[in-house]
Amino acid sequence: MIVTRVTKLGKARYLIKLDSGMSFPLYQAEMNKFDTKEGSDLSDGALNEIMTRILPSRCIKRAMNLLQKKSYAEGELRTKLLDGGYPDEVIDKAVEYVRSFGYIDDVRYAADYIRYHSSQGRGRNRIMLELRSKGISDESFDKAWSEMEEVGLIADTGAQIEKLLEKKHYSPDMDRSDKEKIAAFILRRGFSSEDIFRCMRNYSESNAV
Secondary structure: OEEEEEEEEEOOEEEEEEOOOOEEEEEHHHHHHHOOOOOOEOOHHHHHHHHHHHHHHHHHHHHHHHHHHOOOOHHHHHHHHHHOOOOHHHHHHHHHHHHHOOOOOHHHHHHHHHHHHHHOOOOHHHHHHHHHHOOOOHHHHHHHHHHHHHOOOOOOHHHHHHHHHHHOOOOOOOOHHHHHHHHHHHHHOOOOHHHHHHHHHHOOHHHOO
């Protein structure tokens, strides 16, 4: 394998790229040990040592350090490790390791996210899209949502929409255009149009401001 490029990542840390397209991070001392300057030929033995002995343990340590500071969805953690220059096969090992000890759990992550953000006036659709952007699968989301519903930790949809109607000073006597603006605002919060218009119809004049 020929080293085609060496890029500095930080203090004494470099990204090594091979002609095969593979890349990985090494420290200066390791670069000296394996002679990974640009144009050098990296032996199969050296590559095997890097990929099986050096990088996996380091990637696991990096994953653990990240998880000590905050919770991550699996997709987020993979992205952080990828940003650190680790190759996919090494990341797979690190993710499997932390998952095996329960340090990452997408259903648990989604449940915590749902519990908090539903209490902040966000609807199911918006929460689902936000979690999807973090790499949470729809299957994990649905499972987490069902679990939160079963234990009563998701705010009532009707009550949430009613609070938003009050916030926007909704009145049944408003012009249609004003009602549509309020409906669009609530829709952006992640509630379904069916629920929004049902709540509008049921909203009594005594609640209007």
